[in-house]
Amino acid sequence: xxxxxxxxxxxxxxxxxxxxxxxxxxxxxxxxxxxxxxxxxxxxxxxxxxxxxxxxxxxxxxxxxxxxxxxxxxxxxxxxxxxxxxxxxxxxxxxxxxxxxxxxxxxxxxxxxxxxxxxxxxxxxxxxxxxxxxxxxxxxxxxxxxxxxxx
Amino acid sequence: xxxxxxxxxxxxxxxxxxxxxxxxxxxxxxxxxxxxxxxxxxxxxxxxxxxxxxxxxxxxxxxxxxxxxxxxxxxxxxxxxxxxxxxxxxxxxxxxxxxxxxxxxxxxxxxxxxxxxxxxxxxxxxxxxxxxxxxxxxxxxxxxxxxxxxxxxxxxxxxxxxxxxxxxxxxxxxxxxxxxxxxxxxx
Amino acid sequence: xxxxxxxxxxxxxxxxxxxxxxxxxxxxxxxxxxxxxxxxxxxxxxxxxxxxxxxxxxxxxxxxxxxxxxxxxxxxxxxxxxxxxxxxxxxxxxxxxxxxxxxxxxxxxxxxxxxxxxxxxxxxxxxxxxxxxxxxxxxxxxxxxxxxxxxxxxxxxxxxxxxxxxxxxxxxxxxxxxxxxxxxxxxxxxxxxxxxxxxxxxxxxxxxxxxxxxxxxxxxxxxxxxxxxxxxxxxxxxxxxxxxxxxxxxxxxxxxxxxxxxxxxxxxxxxxxxxxxxxxxxxxxxxxxxxxxxxxxxxxxxxxxxxxxxxxxxxxxxxxxxxxxxxxxxxxxxxxxxxxxxxxxxxxxxxxxxxxxxxxxxxxxxxxxx
Numbered sequence: 001x002x003x004x005x006x007x008x009x010x011x012x013x014x015x016x017x018x019x020x021x022x023x024x025x026x027x028x029x030x031x032x033x034x035x036x037x038x039x040x041x042x043x044x045x046x047x048x049x050x051x052x053x054x055x056x057x058x059x060x061x062x063x064x065x066x067x068x069x070x071x072x073x074x075x076x077x078x079x080x081x082x083x084x085x086x087x088x089x090x091x092x093x094x095x096x097x098x099x100x101x102x103x104x105x106x107x108x109x110x111x112x113x114x115x116x117x118x119x120x121x122x123x124x125x126x127x128x129x130x131x132x133x134x135x136x137x138x139x140x141x142x143x144x145x146x147x148x149x150x151x
Numbered sequence: 152x153x154x155x156x157x158x159x160x161x162x163x164x165x166x167x168x169x170x171x172x173x174x175x176x177x178x179x180x181x182x183x184x185x186x187x188x189x190x191x192x193x194x195x196x197x198x199x200x201x202x203x204x205x206x207x208x209x210x211x212x213x214x215x216x217x218x219x220x221x222x223x224x225x226x227x228x229x230x231x232x233x234x235x236x237x238x239x240x241x242x243x244x245x246x247x248x249x250x251x252x253x254x255x256x257x258x259x260x261x262x263x264x265x266x267x268x269x270x271x272x273x274x275x276x277x278x279x280x281x282x283x284x285x286x287x288x289x290x291x292x293x294x295x296x297x298x299x300x301x302x303x304x305x306x307x308x309x310x311x312x313x314x315x316x317x318x319x320x321x322x323x324x325x326x327x328x329x330x331x332x333x334x335x336x337x338x
Numbered sequence: 339x340x341x342x343x344x345x346x347x348x349x350x351x352x353x354x355x356x357x358x359x360x361x362x363x364x365x366x367x368x369x370x371x372x373x374x375x376x377x378x379x380x381x382x383x384x385x386x387x388x389x390x391x392x393x394x395x396x397x398x399x400x401x402x403x404x405x406x407x408x409x410x411x412x413x414x415x416x417x418x419x420x421x422x423x424x425x426x427x428x429x430x431x432x433x434x435x436x437x438x439x440x441x442x443x444x445x446x447x448x449x450x451x452x453x454x455x456x457x458x459x460x461x462x463x464x465x466x467x468x469x470x471x472x473x474x475x476x477x478x479x480x481x482x483x484x485x486x487x488x489x490x491x492x493x494x495x496x497x498x499x500x501x502x503x504x505x506x507x508x509x510x511x512x513x514x515x516x517x518x519x520x521x522x523x524x525x526x527x528x529x530x531x532x533x534x535x536x537x538x539x540x541x542x543x544x545x546x547x548x549x550x551x552x553x554x555x556x557x558x559x560x561x562x563x564x565x566x567x568x569x570x571x572x573x574x575x576x577x578x579x580x581x582x583x584x585x586x587x588x589x590x591x592x593x594x595x596x597x598x599x600x601x602x603x604x605x606x607x608x609x610x611x612x613x614x615x616x617x618x619x620x621x622x623x624x625x626x627x628x629x630x631x632x633x634x635x636x637x638x639x640x641x642x643x644x645x646x647x648x649x650x651x652x653x654x655x656x657x658x659x660x661x662x663x664x665x666x667x668x669x670x671x672x673x674x675x676x677x678x679x680x681x682x683x684x685x686x687x688x689x690x691x692x693x694x695x696x697x698x699x700x701x702x703x704x705x706x707x708x
Binding site: 007012013015016019020030041042043044045046071072073103104105106107110119 | 397400401402403404405468475478482485486487488489490493495503504507527530531532534535536537
């Protein structure tokens with residue numbers, strides 16, 4: 001009898017509808033209103049690469065050891081350097097990073113011995129052309145400048 | 152990136168080529184296989200705790216049949232191949248079997264030359280259907296008596312067999328980009 | 339008039355093309371229909387073939403690890419675990435217990451995430467739109483934990499050969515415990531929406547039946563095999579990464595139809611929460627990386643290691659020739675082998691059931707095609 005009533009009065013369907021009905025005034029709204037509120041990504045987020053600069057001297061931290069280029073699975077980092085005769089050390093001249101082929105795996109960041117190359121929290125990396133996605137040293141040190149729309 | 156690698160290291164002519172550090176496999180199953188198939192099993196070894204045997208190509212399907220019916224290996228895990236172009240019989244076909252009752256996994260390896268047509272295992276295990284199609288698609292090893300021998304992953308009109316060592320990954324990229332886009336590939 | 343003209347033809351060939359909302363990726367299924375009944379199917383795959391195995395022969399062992407995540411992109415941590423276990427076996431490297439415990443936690447979270455996507459999309463295919471929102475909401479919490487731990491949500495590259503790269507972040511254990519506490523009532527909520535629902539039962543019961551002998555013959559593993567009644571799980575049969583320490587059950591079904599598979603996967607989510615709680619409570623201290631040489635050059639040999647991925651048995655067969663790059667990497671994809679059984683399951687079903695059956699096999703085309 002109970003089963004008959006359950007079937008005829010659609011109790012099982014109403015139970016399911018009651019679950020959705022409970023969400024009428026949700027306490028927490030999960031939708032993020034992008035781009036008005038940008039999501040806060042984690043500290044370890046693997047986003048745009050950046051070449052770090054020593055904050056005191058203003059020089060680059062990169063020692064041109066080429067370990068990041070060797071670690072990259074896609075071989076998209078090209079590091080060139082020249083030897084400085086005065087200090088007998090290698091100095092970085094150009095550093096090219098192709099973000100269009102990068103898969104943001106983090107192997108270059110893991111390989112860097114001086115924490116010069118770092119993957120930051122920037123995720124807005126759009127460019128207008130394929131060449132625009134190939135970053136040179138200046139772009140890498142400054143970081144991408146996405147257009148900020150006023151809201 | 153190197154496109155072709157030599158297998159092993161160069162060595163003086165008197166020494167044998169480097170081989171895996173295997174241990175012999177000698178338990179009840181190995182003995183019964185040896186007794187049943189004798190000459191056709193050329194090697195029974197264990198490497199890193201994983202048992203495998205090397206057999207002649209004609210004996211593979213009878214061995215699979217025997218293992219399926221008598222030794223309770225009722226699950227064919229994988230069929231795959233490896234290409235050793237420096238050998239005379241360049242492909243090594245590998246069948247991996249598992250037995251639910253014994254909780255044991257074994258490998259059956261065999262060496263086939265280019266152009267050889269080994270017998271298909273679909274009569275023993277229906278799983279082998281798509282797995283053998285993929286081996287054909289990637290390596291070009293045709294299986295005799297397969298119900299549906301055609302390419303599975305590559306498009307039907309593709310020429311060549313991608314996982315062979317002589318299909319260079321860069322050459323394929325250059326060829327496709329030149330043909331379809333008219334520019335030089337940047338790789 | 340010749341006999342048997344086309345006016346008598348009862349077969350219709352229908353193409354469920356690669357672009358279809360219910361095929362979970364680019365899967366093309368060619369159906370041969372007799373009215374509404376299916377009398378034969380043929381799967382055409384390969385639309386997402388990226389040649390991962392060929393790429394593997396041209397990268398070093400450490401460089402290949404990010405590519406492995408992209409095969410089963412829904413559950414990428416499991417792929418990484420299988421690959422790292424295989425290379426570690428080749429190198430005979432021992433992973434320290436703390437790394438093993440963290441690996442278990444992340445892999446079980448991954449199992450929950452994969453089953454949540456499965457549940458959401460399967461319900462969506464059948465017609466119930468609501469569970470998709472709820473499961474994605476829970477999956478979001480798991481992805482936040484992944485992001486805080488390793489920096490990426492989907493293609494995580496969480497494990498390294500020999501252990502872990504990153505130490506656990508502050509508050510990892512609290513967040514995982516909070517997730518577990520939050521999640522179990524949500525599973526009950528999904529069950530409330532679906533399990534007793536007469537429409538769900540009518541669409542799923544006795545659809546896509548695959549009994550135990552057929553499962554073993556077709557090489558089908560994972561929740562499909564367990565729903566057919568075979569109590570087999572690689573985590574219990576051949577434990578890896580410390581699973582033998584944890585106490586959990588293997589849910590099984592009775593008939594091997596889609597409804598049993600649904601129940602098995604729901605129960606697996608609950609058992610995963612149980613494993614996670616045990617692992618978090620017992621987290622050992624210690625190093626997170628084993629003794630791995632700087633340049634990974636395994637000795638000449640080959641190995642086959644398989645794990646219980648959320649979809650089935652995911653196996654890696656790696657042949658090494660003594661150099662820094664593998665000679666052959668073969669991935670045994672569970673979705674590829676499970677998809678073979680589609681033809682057997684669809685015979686005699688209606689066209690609408692084909693959608694349900696594709697959903698219940700739980701395929702990810704990235705893994706089918708590699």
